[in-house]
Amino acid sequence: MPHPKTVTLSGEAVAARLRASQPEAVRSATEQYVVLEPAGMYEAMLFLRDDAELDGKFLIQLCSVDLHTRMDMVYHFASLAQNHMFQVKVPCDHEKPVVQSIAPLWAGAWLQEREVYDLMGVMFEGHPSLTRLFLWDSFPGHPLRKDFMSLPGGLKPGLSQFPKQKEGQTGQEFRPQRPGTGL
Amino acid sequence: MPVKAAPVEVNIGPQHPSTHGVFRMVAKIDGERIVDVNMIVGYLHRSMEKLAEERTFTQNIPFTDRMDYLAAMSGNLGYCLSVEKLAGVEVPERAMYLRVIFAELQRVASHCMATGAFINDCGAWQTPVMWCFRDRERVLDLFEMTCGARLTTNYMRIGGVAFDIPDEFLPALDKLINDELPKAFEEYEELIVGNEIIMMRARDVGVVTPEVAINASLSGPLLRSAGIAWDLRKADPYCGYDRFKFDIPVGYNGDAYDRMVIRIEEMKQSLRIIRQAVADLPDGAHKTDIPLALRPPAGEAYSRVESPKGELGFYVVSDGGPAPYRWHVRAPSLINLSVLREMTIGQTISDAIVTLGSIDINVGELDR
Amino acid sequence: MTMLLDLITGYWWDARDLSNMTRPLYEFLRDQGVSDAGIFVISALLGTLAIISFVGAVAIINIWVERRVVGRMQSRLGPNRLGPFGLLQPIADAIKLMQKEVLQPASAPGWIYTVAPIAFTVPGIAILAVIPWGRNMVLANLDVGLLYILGLSSLAVLSVFMAGYSSNNKYSLFGAMRVIAMLVSYEIPIVAGLLGIVLFAGSMNLQEIVLFQEEHWAFMIMLQPLAFLIYFFSISAELNRTPADIAEAESEIVGGYHTEYSGMKFGLFYAAELINAVAVSAIIATLFLGGWWTYKLDEFIPGWMLLIGKIYGVYFIFVWTRGTLPRFRIDQLLAFAWKWLTPMALINVIVVAAEVLLWNETGWSDWFWIPAIIAINTALCVGLIVFFVKVFAPKFQRFPTRPRFYPGIDVPSLPAVTPPDFARKGGPA
Numbered sequence: 001m002p003h004p005k006t007v008t009l010s011g012e013a014v015a016a017r018l019r020a021s022q023p024e025a026v027r028s029a030t031e032q033y034v035v036l037e038p039a040g041m042y043e044a045m046l047f048l049r050d051d052a053e054l055d056g057k058f059l060i061q062l063c064s065v066d067l068h069t070r071m072d073m074v075y076h077f078a079s080l081a082q083n084h085m086f087q088v089k090v091p092c093d094h095e096k097p098v099v100q101s102i103a104p105l106w107a108g109a110w111l112q113e114r115e116v117y118d119l120m121g122v123m124f125e126g127h128p129s130l131t132r133l134f135l136w137d138s139f140p141g142h143p144l145r146k147d148f149m150s151l152p153g154g155l156k157p158g159l160s161q162f163p164k165q166k167e168g169q170t171g172q173e174f175r176p177q178r179p180g181t182g183l
Numbered sequence: 184m185p186v187k188a189a190p191v192e193v194n195i196g197p198q199h200p201s202t203h204g205v206f207r208m209v210a211k212i213d214g215e216r217i218v219d220v221n222m223i224v225g226y227l228h229r230s231m232e233k234l235a236e237e238r239t240f241t242q243n244i245p246f247t248d249r250m251d252y253l254a255a256m257s258g259n260l261g262y263c264l265s266v267e268k269l270a271g272v273e274v275p276e277r278a279m280y281l282r283v284i285f286a287e288l289q290r291v292a293s294h295c296m297a298t299g300a301f302i303n304d305c306g307a308w309q310t311p312v313m314w315c316f317r318d319r320e321r322v323l324d325l326f327e328m329t330c331g332a333r334l335t336t337n338y339m340r341i342g343g344v345a346f347d348i349p350d351e352f353l354p355a356l357d358k359l360i361n362d363e364l365p366k367a368f369e370e371y372e373e374l375i376v377g378n379e380i381i382m383m384r385a386r387d388v389g390v391v392t393p394e395v396a397i398n399a400s401l402s403g404p405l406l407r408s409a410g411i412a413w414d415l416r417k418a419d420p421y422c423g424y425d426r427f428k429f430d431i432p433v434g435y436n437g438d439a440y441d442r443m444v445i446r447i448e449e450m451k452q453s454l455r456i457i458r459q460a461v462a463d464l465p466d467g468a469h470k471t472d473i474p475l476a477l478r479p480p481a482g483e484a485y486s487r488v489e490s491p492k493g494e495l496g497f498y499v500v501s502d503g504g505p506a507p508y509r510w511h512v513r514a515p516s517l518i519n520l521s522v523l524r525e526m527t528i529g530q531t532i533s534d535a536i537v538t539l540g541s542i543d544i545n546v547g548e549l550d551r
Numbered sequence: 552m553t554m555l556l557d558l559i560t561g562y563w564w565d566a567r568d569l570s571n572m573t574r575p576l577y578e579f580l581r582d583q584g585v586s587d588a589g590i591f592v593i594s595a596l597l598g599t600l601a602i603i604s605f606v607g608a609v610a611i612i613n614i615w616v617e618r619r620v621v622g623r624m625q626s627r628l629g630p631n632r633l634g635p636f637g638l639l640q641p642i643a644d645a646i647k648l649m650q651k652e653v654l655q656p657a658s659a660p661g662w663i664y665t666v667a668p669i670a671f672t673v674p675g676i677a678i679l680a681v682i683p684w685g686r687n688m689v690l691a692n693l694d695v696g697l698l699y700i701l702g703l704s705s706l707a708v709l710s711v712f713m714a715g716y717s718s719n720n721k722y723s724l725f726g727a728m729r730v731i732a733m734l735v736s737y738e739i740p741i742v743a744g745l746l747g748i749v750l751f752a753g754s755m756n757l758q759e760i761v762l763f764q765e766e767h768w769a770f771m772i773m774l775q776p777l778a779f780l781i782y783f784f785s786i787s788a789e790l791n792r793t794p795a796d797i798a799e800a801e802s803e804i805v806g807g808y809h810t811e812y813s814g815m816k817f818g819l820f821y822a823a824e825l826i827n828a829v830a831v832s833a834i835i836a837t838l839f840l841g842g843w844w845t846y847k848l849d850e851f852i853p854g855w856m857l858l859i860g861k862i863y864g865v866y867f868i869f870v871w872t873r874g875t876l877p878r879f880r881i882d883q884l885l886a887f888a889w890k891w892l893t894p895m896a897l898i899n900v901i902v903v904a905a906e907v908l909l910w911n912e913t914g915w916s917d918w919f920w921i922p923a924i925i926a927i928n929t930a931l932c933v934g935l936i937v938f939f940v941k942v943f944a945p946k947f948q949r950f951p952t953r954p955r956f957y958p959g960i961d962v963p964s965l966p967a968v969t970p971p972d973f974a975r976k977g978g979p980a
Contacts, residue, residue, distance in 0.1 A: 004425075005420060006418055006419035050967050057397050057398065057967055059400045060400065060487070060494070060496060061400075061485075061496055061511070063498055063511035063513075065500055065509045066509070074511075076498075080397060080418075080960075080962040081963070081964045083418055083419075083962075104969070105969070106400065107395065107398050107521050107525075108398065108399045108401070108518055110521055111517055111518065111520060111521050112517070112518065115517070119230075132225075133225060134224060134225035134550055135225060143233055144233055159236070159237055159238065159505055162239060162476055191721060193721050193722070199805060200801050200802055200805060201801075201802040201803070215725075215881065215882075303802055305878065306802055306803070306877040306878020306879075307875075307876065307878070308621070308793050308796075309625060310621075310624055310625045310875060313625035313627060314625070314626060317626050374875075376952060377952070378876075380794055380879060381877055382952070383879065383880070383883055384883075393963065393965055395968060397965060398968050412957035412959070412960050412961040412962065413962055414960065417960045430956035430958055431956065431958075431959075431960070433955045433956070433961075434954050434955075435951060435955070436950045440952075441950075444953065444954055448953075448954055448956075531880060531881070531882070532725070532803050533800070533803050533881065534880065536802055536803050
């Protein structure tokens with residue numbers, strides 16, 4: 001019987017279930033997500049998909065996050081029949097990011113892995129046709145990486161503070177005053 | 184004696200009347216049959232995910248308009264929900280109801296467009312698409328009345344909606360949902376649903392089995408046409424959708440015709456939801472007073488809404504700064520295309536066009 | 552009234568029959584000592600000029616009519632800015648098209664590419680030459696008029712093939728191939744459908760066919776409803792109009808055979824399409840709707856006006872179907888020709904032959920036979936259509952057209968599948 005509202009399984013629960021069958025697969029687990037070992041991730045993903053209890057037959061999405069020191073692949077899985085979802089992360093190297101492809105398991109991963117490769121430069125082992133998706137083949141670099149086009153002076157892209165914000169200000173000073181509205 | 188001929192490569196798109204923008208299929212064709220399809224996307228890539236890292240959370244809302252420009256409200260809503268989840272912002276009741284009203288109106292507008300364009304792909308000479316445009320315009324008039332914009336509305340805000348509805352909105356909405364749109368849907372029934380030629384063209388074309396639909400992460404009408412009653416408004420209710428009574432229309436066969444009929448029925452269900460929402464519309468603030476300089480705590484959140492195209496998800500990672508550290512969009516238009524190749528191989532060109540039309544992609548969202 | 556009629560009757564200003572105008576000319580030329588052959592040549596040239604002017608006017612007017620009527624069907628206004636009711640819009644369009652640069656693909660063989668649009672316009676004009684406009688108004692009273700029409704209407708398809716083949720574009724080639732496939736399929740029901748009319752009238756002369764209808768006080772559409780339906784659908788396929796416009800199928804193959812044409816070459820295709828539509832409407836009006844004869848009405852209104860009215864009536868139906876229906880797929884269209892129209896047309900011919908034989912052999916009065924034939928053929932038409940629909944009902948009715956409704960989510964527990972082939976076997980190249 002499906003839950004009336006989607007239940008987000010805790011990372012520990014998924015990790016416990018996964019450890020029972022593949023003790024080596026799990027690196028760590030938190031409340032939100034479970035971190036898999038990159039080496040055995042394909043088998044672990046296969047277990048997540050085919051396990052009767054976890055039942056992650058529906059790959060909601062996958063993406064990657066550049067954390068400056070490493071890349072995290074983020075997978076969201078769902079079971080439509082039981083109406084729950086859980087999150088899985090797979091860390092990989094920042095300079096030469098390689099993980100195993102799950103496109104042979106989920107057809108929906110085919111395009112998304114190409115997108116991640118295009119924008120983040122993560123290589124997927126076993127992907128049937130790992131080519132760029134959005135950008136042309138000779139495009140230099142992978143634009144969503146944080147070190148793509150580092151600014152002169154070693155500045156990293158991204159917004160560390162609000163525009164026009166000075167030292168000591170919180171940003172709240174820029175709120176436009178609307179007399180009478182209380183806002 | 185069979186004549187052997189080498190397959191011919193034909194570019195369908197990016198400049199083609201029925202690729203819904205600048206989508207491109209390179210089809211290898213043997214006679215009229217397609218033997219291989221390669222899809223090439225990215226002509227509309229604006230790298231919004233990168234741009235968003237340089238802008239504050241509030242400044243990112245207009246990007247979501249420009250992704251699925253036919254369903255800007257749904258994009259706004261999905262993004263705002265994800266940031267609210269990340270920052271723990273409560274939304275007032277009135278704002279929730281207004282969000283529901285506008286998201287459902289947007290669904291009507293988007294499905295009108297999808298249905299009309301689909302019939303055009305079936306070869307009608309602009310008549311259904313013009314009728315659907317007429318009804319879509321009526322909805323867009325309401326948007327203009329409320330927020331001044333028709334297409335890129337930029338209406339939702341983190342913590343509510345930008346403006347409260349004007350006084351003349353509710354009478355106009357009442358006229359729309361109780362008089363004009365039901366009549367228009369009856370016209371669709373006569374012109375489109377019972378049309379034998381449309382049945383011949385769209386029945387058993389682009390069939391998706393439920394197993395493949397789940398495996399390929401399909402969502403929206405594509406998933407429902409395959410016989411799976413799955414709708415995020417029911418499965419994972421956001422904005423108080425669990426308070427409204429409505430049904431999920433589900434197809435039998437998973438073909439293009441089912442998708443079209445499901446879209447028409449969903450429009451009717453949307454009207455049902457809007458009627459209930461208008462009847463219960465509470466008074467109060469339309470917006471929570473959030474700090475303008477919103478700095479959500481470091482963390483991550485994934486939030487999803489049922490956009491007209493399917494499951495529209497936003498994965499937001501914050502490092503405690505004023506801008507999202509990483510902002511990923513689960514674009515249903517892109518992921519629904521995962522099965523395009525499987526569906527079109529073996530079809531004729533005509534059927535491939537119908538199949539593509541029934542998936543209802545939006546290139547702005549596909550390429551982002 | 553009688554006095555007024557006497558005043559105009561027989562003179563050149565008697566507009567009830569435009570051939571009256573030629574009499575003073577004929578007398579003048581004869582008085583000048585021009586030989587009969589010379590007079591024939593001069594009058595033929597004048598008549599041709601009249602037909603071509605009519606065609607030119609029709610092409611201009613029909614652009615406006617089509618856009619306006621379809622605009623009304625699509626709940627929009629259509630052209631309404633230039634001139635009263637936007638009437639000058641086609642002229643502005645024509646001026647624009649003439650000014651445009653004519654782009655020609657470098658790889659397109661020159662003369663075929665250039666000749667195709669011209670060749671496309673000729674049949675439509677030439678068909679109108681044999682149409683009888685009044686009792687004495689027919690430019691070329693051919694004894695094989697119907698055969699001539701059938702031959703010419705196929706010629707238009709040939710020029711479409713020329714255009715598609717010479718453009719050196721894959722979409723154009725698709726359009727050309729589809730046109731040829733369609734021609735091969737649809738010629739048979741067209742000819743077999745029209746055979747019934749020839750059997751009834753006993754002549755292929757169009758004037759004779761009109762006179763037959765006048766003599767027996769019945770439009771041919773009453774005697775031959777099935778042939779009318781067959782001819783109407785088949786000819787709309789040959790005309791490339793929806794629901795059978797697969798040769799130019801805009802949503803599939805962009806523009807089909809005229810994808811690569813621009814400027815006035817495209818304009819010629821566009822105009823010729825409308826001219827052809829009018830020519831076909833004229834054929835239908837003449838063969839099935841009595842031509843210039845309309846139950847004594849032609850004594851009060853000039854026959855050529857009635858014919859033009861009928862032409863535009865039929866043309867409106869063409870515009871109507873175009874504004875309403877989607878397009879068939881090519882295999883469905885060909886299957887429709889071979890499996891539905893051809894057998895129906897053949898059965899129709901057999902029945903008509905039997906009727907004509909009995910009519911001639913029994914020698915009973917026409918007042919018995921005409922109603923009897925109308926009844927038999929209407930019953931045959933309805934019966935055949937119902938029979939074919941029952942027997943060859945399409946398979947798409949296996950599933951209900953309405954979706955199911957679920958109050959909540961309901962997902963069956965499905966086995967996990969490995970992804971379809973493309974994900975494992977290398978995907979797209």
